[in-house]
Amino acid sequence: MDPIFSKFLNLDKEKQQRVLNAALKEFARKGYDDASTIEIAKEAGISKGLLFHYFNTKKDLFLFLYDYSMKIIKTEYFDMVNTKDKDIFVRLRQVYLLKIELIHKHPWLFQFSAVSTDSKEVKKELESRKLEMESIGYGKMFEDIDESKFKEGVDVEKAKNIIFWAIGGYANKIIEEAKVSELEEPDYDKILEEFDAYLDILKVWAYN
Amino acid sequence: MDPIFSKFLNLDKEKQQRVLNAALKEFARKGYDDASTIEIAKEAGISKGLLFHYFNTKKDLFLFLYDYSMKIIKTEYFDMVNTKDKDIFVRLRQVYLLKIELIHKHPWLFQFSAVSTDSKEVKKELESRKLEMESIGYGKMFEDIDESKFKEGVDVEKAKNIIFWAIGGYANKIIEEAKVSELEEPDYDKILEEFDAYLDILKVWAYN
Amino acid sequence: MDPIFSKFLNLDKEKQQRVLNAALKEFARKGYDDASTIEIAKEAGISKGLLFHYFNTKKDLFLFLYDYSMKIIKTEYFDMVNTKDKDIFVRLRQVYLLKIELIHKHPWLFQFSAVSTDSKEVKKELESRKLEMESIGYGKMFEDIDESKFKEGVDVEKAKNIIFWAIGGYANKIIEEAKVSELEEPDYDKILEEFDAYLDILKVWAYN
Amino acid sequence: MDPIFSKFLNLDKEKQQRVLNAALKEFARKGYDDASTIEIAKEAGISKGLLFHYFNTKKDLFLFLYDYSMKIIKTEYFDMVNTKDKDIFVRLRQVYLLKIELIHKHPWLFQFSAVSTDSKEVKKELESRKLEMESIGYGKMFEDIDESKFKEGVDVEKAKNIIFWAIGGYANKIIEEAKVSELEEPDYDKILEEFDAYLDILKVWAYN
DNA sequence: AATGAATGAGCCTTCATTCAT
DNA sequence: TATGAATGAAGGCTCATTCAT
Secondary structure, eight states, rough: STTTHHHHHHHHHHHHHHHHHHHHHHHHHHHHHHHHHHHHHHHTEEEEEEHHEEHHHHEEHHHHHHHHHHHHHHHTTTGGGGGTOOHHHHHHHHHHHHHHHHHOOOOOOHHHTTTTOOOHHHHHHHHHHHHHTTSSHHHTTSSSSOOBBBTTTOOOHHHHHHHHHHHHHHHHHHHHHHHHTSSSOHHHHHHHHHHHHHHHHHHHHHHH | STTTTTTTTSSHHHHHHHHHHHHHHHHHHHHHOOHHHHHHHHHTTOOOOHHEEEESSSHHHHHHHHHHHHHHHHHHTGGOOOOOOOHHHHHHHHHHHHHHHHHHHHHHHHHTTOOOOOOEEEEHHHHHHHHHTTSSSHHHHHHTTTTGGTTSSHHHHHHHHHHHHHHHHHHHHHHHHHHHHTEEEEEEEEHHHHHHHHHHHHHHHOOO | OOOTTTHHHTOHHEEEHHHHHHHHHHHHHHHHHHHHHHHHHHHHHHHHHHHHHSSSSSSHHHHHHHHHHHHHHHHITTTTTOOOOOOOOHHHHHHHHHHHHHHHHHHTTHHHHHHHOOHHHHHHHHHHHHHHHHHSSSHTTTTTTTTGGGGTOOOOOHHHHHHHHHHHHHHHHHHHHHHHHTTTTOHHHHHHHHHHHHHHHOOOHBBB | OOTTTTTHHHHOOHHHHHHHHHHHHHHHHHHHHHHHHHHHEEEHHHHHHHHHHHHHHHHHHHHHHHHHHHHHIIIIIIIIITTTSSSHHHHHHHHHHHHHHHHHTTTTHHHHHHHOOOOHHHHHHHHHHHHHHHHSHHHHHSSOOOOOOOTTOOOHHHHHHHHHHHHHHHHHHHHHHHHHTTSSSSOOOHHHHHHHHHHHHHHHHOOO
């Protein structure tokens, strides 16, 4: 029973989720340095002392969340992409759907994963994690794409980038809009329809 | 002499710049909440007391900077775009060149303008500013574009978005790379060349 | 079963000893305020909750230990001194041997009994105990000493004090040396020999 | 103006003394770990924040006090002993008078200098200071004593120890009594008279 | 009886802000 | 105008104590 974080991991799943979501949200919103542990405890409905009983330090809590997030992103996102589909648009559609689903399940996950800090202590720990992550980055998601379908004479690398950035731009727009209307459930059907429209335009352009 | 910030605005321009740049840099780097007023004062070469003599509170200083930034972005960026060029690619190239120039003159300006905070006080003030900004947002930059050149049957609004996002994606990539190699002066010629290559691809795709 | 501490006193002696020694050690080492209850529980091999089940509060535990220590010091030290020996040096030698024996049996006892605190709560309680202790203090150990052997014209009270302090100084030196070499068993024979040498010098001086 | 502690050292002497005495007292009473900075600030009549403005950390404050104490003990105690007097009793009387004077001027100085800590950080710093101190320890105070006056056949080293311990015992008795009657000014004349009486007894004993 | 999760007061420290000079 | 000493609220963390099991 004494491995690290075992106190937390032995909790019932519901309480774990409450704490994780509260922490994810606070760190995602304010960044490491400015996030308040007492705010996390309040949001999770537990006492300050208990939070430290589980995680010892703010830093340990943050790094636990980081590992937890990376694991989810890997297993429920990167690893789920079916690379049998060689067509970049089919692949992208898949990726996008997975991401929507994941955001639905873990609203603060992606924002958390982009959080930064000035704490040298934390930075150092993060660096060492980055090495492991390199092998599972976004690059993998777009490996083994069928390039024969692209218009002739085009720099395929650049073409793929354009498509990737355009889709990313659309995703950001959706996220931005979701932030504004905060608590309303987004209309996923409408979004998907619009997404497909963008994919179609790009497909017509990029392919012969 | 009683308008707010008059104490600051009556300083000689050189000192004003020193203070503004110091503040812009600190807020851009650390965000509102984690920025340190004494760090700003030190970097500007004035005392903490004097900084508060000029601006009263950290919040007021931040909002002053915000307004100052928006004004620069408006007058030296948005307003400078020559809308005589109706071709979206010509227009985009113009916008991009202006942005590079502006970053050169005010290195922390755009990073500052993207800074976030969790201080409810500040958030509220920012909201009210956003309304004013809507009228001068990026939208204006792409008004009055010649849509006749686009491939037939394409949703032009979506097409423009795609082009915008793709270019934005490229810009972000450049900024990311600049952050990594910190102090080295970027090779603007090479960047512009690559930028033009992306524009060309998009032009071939989008136009007939 | 309702007298205070009855829960503890009903335990088997072995467990009682484990708890007492753990607490004695912790308080002796760190003083009242800085001693850690969980450390005591760990060292005793019981849970934090159980420790409080036995003693209610840290303060009560401390005062219980204090009373326990005083009782031991009285019964196994003060009361053991055979006042039949009227010669101060014979008496002192006896006292010293008893003390060595007691330290051997209860290594933390004397250090504990010298522990201090700033907790006003505890101080007040200690004060009231001091009154009771006065009747059994070191004074008693040197009652009924044959003063006829001392050099004439000497203030015997002062002479006894000198002898007492000198011996005390030697004892402290030994304890200091024991602390430095921590775990090594002291060479009691050598110490006793040296002790006797000091007694001899004093005897030659003080007596005719 | 930027050498460390300059903020504190530039204060008027009266305020410095108030802070030093408050800190000395608190550390002397409770030891490093349990001393409370807020208590020090309160006793000194300043705010918590200001104390840290002067000293940055509790540790730095403690080490500053340590250095300050050692310097005083060296310059106003060890260095003041006139080693021209070879007679141990004359020397001891001198030392004792100096100590009384010093305790009068700095009531908590000697108690502070004996304070201990569990903080490894502080312990380490203290170790390095101890090396410097070795050269100025008590040993020096009793160098170059005329041993020809002692009774023949006596182990002079042991004899000196006895005298030293006896005098130390008397000093402790006086300090204990002073603690009990807290604020009353001790009757120095009476103490000195008694002290001389003890010295006389020892002299008669030890010398031919 | 026995455990250890849970609480909250209190500690050291930082920092925006005020104020005497 | 200009300085930096001074304040106190708030943050991370510890620990005696309570309580459900």
